[in-house]
Amino acid sequence: MISTHPPLMAISKAIIVFPLLCFLSSTISILCDPYPLVCNETEKHALLSFKHAFFDPAHSLSSWSAQENCCGWNGVRCNNITGRVVYLNLFNFGLVGKLSPALLQLEFLNHLNLGWNDFGGTPIPSFLGSMQSLTYLDLSFASFGGLIPPQLGNLSNLLHLRLGGADSSYEPQLHAENLRWISHLSSLKFLFMSEVDLHQEGQWIESTSILSSLSTLILKDCELDNMSPSLEYVNFTSLAVLSLYGNHFNHEIPNWLSNLTASLLQLDLRDNSLKGHIPITILELRYLNILYLSKNQLTGKIPEYLGQLKHLKALSLKYNSFDGPIPSSLGNLSSLRYLYLYGNRLNGTLPSSLWLLSNLKTLEIGNNSLVDTISEVHFNELSKLKYLDMSSTSLTFKVNSNWVPHFQLEVLLMSSCQMGPKFPTWLHTQTSLRNLDISKSGIVDIAPTWFWKWASHIKWIYLSDNQISGDLSGVWLNNTIIYLNSNCFTGHISRQRLERLVRDGEYYGRYDETRQNSGPFAKFLLECGIDARYTMLGTPQQNGVAERRNRTLLDMLRCMLSNFSLPEFLWGEALRIAAYILNQVPSKSVLKTPYELCAAEAWSGPITHSQRNLILKPSVDLGEASYVLGIKILRDRANGVLKLSQRAYIERILKRFNMHNCKSTKAPIVKGDKFSKAQCPQNDDEREEMKTIPYSSVVGSLMYAQRTSLLDVVGFCDADFAGCIDDKKSTTGYIFMMVGGAVSWKSVKQTLTASSTMEAEYVACYEACCHAMWMRNFISALGVVDSISRPLKLFCDNSAAVAFSKNTRSISRSKHMM
Template sequence: MISYNMILYLLLVIICSSSMNLVSGVPKTRCVDHDRIALLQFKKALVDDYALLESWNDTTNARDCCQWRGVGCNNATGQVITLDLNNVIWIEGDGMQGRLSGEIDSSLLSLSSLTYLDLSGNIFTRIPKFIGSLKNLQHLKFSYAELTSSTDFPDHIGNLSNLQTLDLKFTPVVFKNTHSLSSLSSLKYLNLSYIDLSKSDGLLYNAIKMPSLVELQLSDCKLPNDTANTFLGPLTNLSNSFSVLDISSNDLPSSIIYPWLFNFSGSLMNINLINNKLLGTIPDAFGTFTNLETLDMTSTGLKGGIPSSFRNLSRLRQVYLQQNNLDQDLPGLFNNLPVRSLEVLDLSGNRLSGSLPDFTTFSALTKLHLARNRLNGSFPRKFQGNSHLLFLDLADNHINGLLPDLSVFGSLTELYFERNLLQGTLAKRLGSLSTLESLGASSNFFQGTITEQHVANLSRLIYLDLSYNSLALNLSPDRSPPFQLYTILLSSCKLGCSFPTWLKTQNNLFMLDISNSGINGIVPNWFWESLVPHLRYLNLSSNHIYGTVPHLVSGKLNYIDLSLNSFSGNLPLFPISTFTLILNDNMFSGSLSSLCNPSQLLHLDLSNNKLSGKLPNCWNNYERLTVLNLENNKFTGAIPSSIEALRSVGMMTMRGNELTGEIPSSLRNCTELELLDLGENKLSGKIPEWTGDSFSNLRILSLPSNRFHGEIPTSLCNLKKIKILDLSGNNISGNIPKCVNNFFGMTEGSLDASIRDHIPYSFSLLRTTISPSYVLKAILEWKGRRSVYRNTLGLVVSLDLSSNRLSGEIPNEITSLSALIAVNLSRNNLTGLIPQDVGLLRWLDFLDLSRNHLVGRVPLSLSRVSNLGVLDLSFNNLSGRIPKSTQLQSFNMSSYTGNPALCGDPLLNRCPGDDDGQSGGRQEDVAKEADDDGKLIYGFYVSIVVGFVFGFWGFCGSLLVSDSWRYGYFKFLKMMKDKTLVTVEISYYRIRRRIPTYLWK
């Protein structure tokens, strides 16, 4: 009985299976043997190091090639019609999948039914000629492929009359014959982006002759722009099927693009002209593109505004015009756009002005980008209707006033208005934005307190930036906020004295900045244990937090800033993934031994702590470091030789420690240095001769208050970019080198607001890009106090050689350093005159030449330095009258004391003749000086005349008398003919660099 039932069951199953196959009309088939053998032959010619074709084998269980990876068959015949071995994910992804390589075997010709071939992202010797014989091929893709032997693209491609898709994006092929493209009568999609087509004349013309072409992608192809005819060909018999055109990033001028482009006005739906040189205004002719849906002219140098003809584009959905010079009034611009169809409008990074119009009149608008413009005024008092906006970005404008009722934007998911002039309370406007995911409101003038009631509806919020407002965030520690944030940026907001416990509920936290938020106390253990291991960005700086920091080596932190707090104890261990570590101005103690672990640090600041001991000799673990700041600690011993490993370091400061020994010769390998500050240590020896030769980028060299001796090496004159040179407070002797005029960084043409921002790491999440910049800084003793210069450091140009044992005269070449703001040569043994042209230093604010052995008069030109704020010429041997000027008489007597033979205001010493009539005596003195100058000028002109007479006739007379001299002279002129222009050009260049721009113009 059991067996009888079993037989009936099996019969029923067979009948049902047959019925299903008959109903579907798709009987189960296996691939034909002919195609299977061809595929195995194709595999044999490939190198498959990653076993990507492991399923391709001839075992009993795997003989059906239709089941192999990347193979697709015709369900009716079992013939292979698809071969998809695309490995672009290896390039665009994490690189873990691997790629195929080797030869493309001709066995593919046996796949007679093949219609789809995609070998993208792999490595082949060449694209074979037989590709043109795959007659049934409809789709051919080689994007991102590498070619190791020949890059010639086969001309036989023109034989593929059925080809609809040709994708060669990022493949290094060369088209020797572009006419073959015009034979592809069925081609609809052509992508040659990122291929060098600079020598492929007529390619675009041949492409547009394809009668079926719908989409043409030629981004960044270096298309030739010298001659329009060779680039485009005759503008006749053009295809009328175009709908998508991308010729972005080719630097083509409008004179080439526009005449050709406007021939397709009736068919084009998508136009991409990014990064070309359109310049000028947007032509009215764009209004003839009646089918246009997307227009992208980002970064093309456009100016003016959007023409009124755009109102005719009833199908226009997306317009991208960011990063141009559009300066139209925004309400007027909006009036020139179609209000019913427009969905995306990006005008960010322009010069648009005016108030915000009522953009709710655009019924379909979902994304509006207006950031980085010059918009002013306030929001409209009332919006006319509800908006479908999902994204609104108004950041970096001058929008003022109060926020409007945001309830009309009930669909918003992202809202940004950072760095504006908005004010009032923010809290009451948040309740209606229940769909909001990202809110950026930093750097405004918002006030008030945000409580859990105000954020009760923000359950979808993942990004919150309220930094730099006068806001307080008061969330109950007993109630969990409704959101799970990925990014919290609350710098300068008030979070209460104790550490905010509501952070404990944020399980997805990725970035956290609660710097300068008034927190006072110890960081709770749950923060270090539960939240920090998941963070990538952490900023707790500028609070009143104390206690110790545990080891964080198991975390994922890339950026850590705990500066300006009261953390103590030894330095903790940090993750190897940390790029930026800022711990300055705390009370960390102990040695740096914990830093001798492998590291990817780019930026390390441990300044102003209580760290001690010798510097570790393991700097070879920090080869990527660009900023190293160890100043104002208690480090001892010598600078270790492994410092040479810091080949990328741009700023190195160890000021204010107790380091000893000489500057190690290994330091010369740190050739990228822009700032080197080793001041206030106990370093000794001579300033190395190699300093000027190794540090060609050096802007600041600060070595004050050490024990250096010997002379100033003349190689320092090779520091052509130097702006601040401070060698004060040492035992340096000898003369001041006359070659100081090579310090081109101290001339007016070199002035800039900042020197360089070291940006060691850019961290992005959603909208946020946080680039922790570290501006070079310098400490100067100036006007009787110590000053730290950061943001305006590029405007500080200083030469300080004070408190040494320098001798000799002050070189007159110093007066060519026209950008000098501070000069301190005091407390040396300098002799001779003060340079008479010192008045050329017209920006001078600080001049101290005191306590030397200078003689002679105070230069009259000094009275013309109108910016002079500090002057000290005391305790020298100066004599004569102090030149009369409002500037020089405004200083105290202390500026001139100690010069017994110096007289005149503001000193009490009267000059000769002052007793018989002060005014008359001074006039006689000035007259005498003028008479002396006149005699000097008279003698100068007499010398010129006498020299000219003797020189001219001595030379020309010799030529007239002697034939051999005359012949030699003209032969010399002929020899120098070709050199003359070069000499003139070099001389012009040198003169041009030395003359300030305002004088040259």
């Protein structure tokens, strides 16, 4: 008989498990339905005060609203239990302004990241040293300047500190008289300083080695000039990463580095003017996996004992003066992935052990005096190879025509190697290639039919100085920059296809390095019988490439749409409509005048514009003028003299404003004062009252006062960064002087929102240059100044804007400003 009842043990288990499940379910429901975190009200107001000290062109702080819970704001995190702000990460938010002391009210803040913002060269505030809870502080690449406050040494709980990365346009540069304050940061594990002037600090090793917990020390481009080579022992007990890139030590590699035996994993001493040999004490760093010694003045042979550093993954010795052969012991570095030996005086053949480095991804041995013959057998073990540079050597590359390599290269540089005479057919197997240089490689062959289609996916191709032949009539490359000069190509390249040979429609190689003579590409066009007609450099319509014009339009629209806070889902429609309107704008030619027909010379744009104005407005001949803009004209025809005088005009202005007997005094506006819209007349009574205040009329009248000088046109431009306190937009101002007096001027708010002082100044320079070109064309057409063909002078007081203006290349950061 079979029982249908459950066993007793099963019932007892159910009795025990059931209340346990009930307890767990109630606990889970409590954990899944907590009360929402509400941030501290005092800290919310502190963050809002902190926000108001910034100009936020990217609207990164748009979520920071008094009506919202600050624990949900962008870049803010709160403690899960107390609701106090513990984390503030504003990295790369594009903020412009100064640090507010309101941060001091965030008593429990332990993480503060303000990197990659713009603090306009202001000093790092000393009050940061009072924020005792900080364990992470990042102020790098934030355009701070001046002296680093030693009060930062009070942050005893700090684990991570990043400083520097200054904007060179701000003075003074971020600097420190000494680093003794760092020795008080007993818990510090990570220290990064970039472009911090430490040339006065001669005991930086003593100040940093006292930190027993320090594992990473990076002092990049800090003007250090001494590594204390006489020291025998330095107590960096926990140091794993030491990077001193870009300083000026100018002595041998110090022996004290061998003290860092057990801990050091990465050593970067690039670009330090180090001299002498690589010491054998380097073997003490037996766990080293990265060793960078490039861009120094090291001499002698590459030591064989480097092959004993079994853990090395990256070795860079390029741009030194090493001679002799490549040591065969490097083949013992089975973990090596990156080997850089470029730009030395190495000679001899390549060691066979070098081809056994199966983990190698990058091999740079170019620009040496190496002589060897390389076949496909050498590459059997290098299946991970991505970057191969054998350029400027005497190596011969001989492989079978049907060779299929095991690797997929991204960069292949074989210039001046012997690869010919046959065209290397194995290239078509390299589908990931971005850059290819096989110039001067002795190829005497016809370019295969597959090459042009394959090449359309490559960014840079150098085929120059070979004897490659083929018909270019069917060539169509998308965004490839290709150099074909000094070959035997034939065929006709249409204008449309010619523009596609280079990126963005620009003719690379139009001029040589002097910018005066025709370059290799221009000569190539001449040899092919191609009439190259160039348009103005830097214009969106250059070479007729419509795509570039639309890209410029896209950058402009992004800036404007972001400024007006238009929802992103409407941006595509706005771009489509703008492009449609731009393509529909007619460009009808103006009827030619008799002068244009006879002289085969067109009127300048300003003259045509003035002609139209004369047609629209009736004109009456009033005879010879006695006064023009307050200038009295005296004609002495007997002696052929024309005299100009402003005496009467200036006296009349002084009497008009009751200032003919006044003494000098200060201007009513103090330098640096800013007005807001609230200070403008708000009603009719105030507007009537403003009419009785003559200040603006005085300024306008005095602009016509001139002082005789050379017949030159000189311009002055300036910008008031974020001068409008209502919308934080900058103001452009410029004035042009001719024969010592003002002839044209303008002061107007900029239409875009500049994110830095340099950008505002650059926009002002751009607008002033546009007006200067108009003035030059107008005055040249009138013929009033013979020397107007010379370059106009435009003065700007911002060195960074001047340097940026001289850069003829258009980059993504500058498109929205032009």
